[in-house]
Amino acid sequence: MSKQGSDSLAGARAASTEKKRAPLLTRLRGVAAATLACASLVGCASSTDVVASDKPGTFTVAASATGGRMAWAHAxxxxxNEARDYCERRGMQSSVNMETVSGIGVxxxxxxxxxxxCHPRF
Structure with a gap:
């Protein structure tokens, strides 16, 4: 086989490989776009560590969230959940005394x- 014949065969293989990759790349781009869209709707949330307050036996935890009108619900x-988990790790149940919320804008x-x-379980 001549060098020119093998070059054209290699070119045909490369074109075939590119045709196979194109739908995969398109699909991956679509998945990435959908994931990004969902993440922007859900937003990000984080919380602080639980700390003891100035009143004995009372604790405080704060959380924040961004990403739409319902971000306050995520926070x-x-x-x-952090308060509940903190008390459950101690074999107790949580009782919320007060909640302060902030942020109203989308x-x-x-x-x-x-x-x-945290109170004992009955």
Whole structure:
């Protein structure tokens, strides 16, 4: 086989490989775009460590979330879950005394600060 014949065969293989990759890349781009869209709707959330407050037996945890109108609900849920988990690790149950929320605008940071106590399970 001549060098020119092998070059054209290699070119045909490369073109075939590119045709196979194109749908895969398109699919990957679509998945990436869908993931990014969902992440922007859900947003990000984080919480602080549980700290003892100035009142004995009372603790505080804060959480914040961004990403849409319901970000306050994500912050609230994260803060109350942290309080519950903290008490459960001690074999107790949590009791929320007070919650302070902040942030009302869309796509701004919303926050929740929960003061709670741990009580024995009955």
């Amino acid at each position: 609230h849920q994260l803060a109350t 796509m701004t940071e919303h926050g929740s600060s929960v003061n709670f106590e």
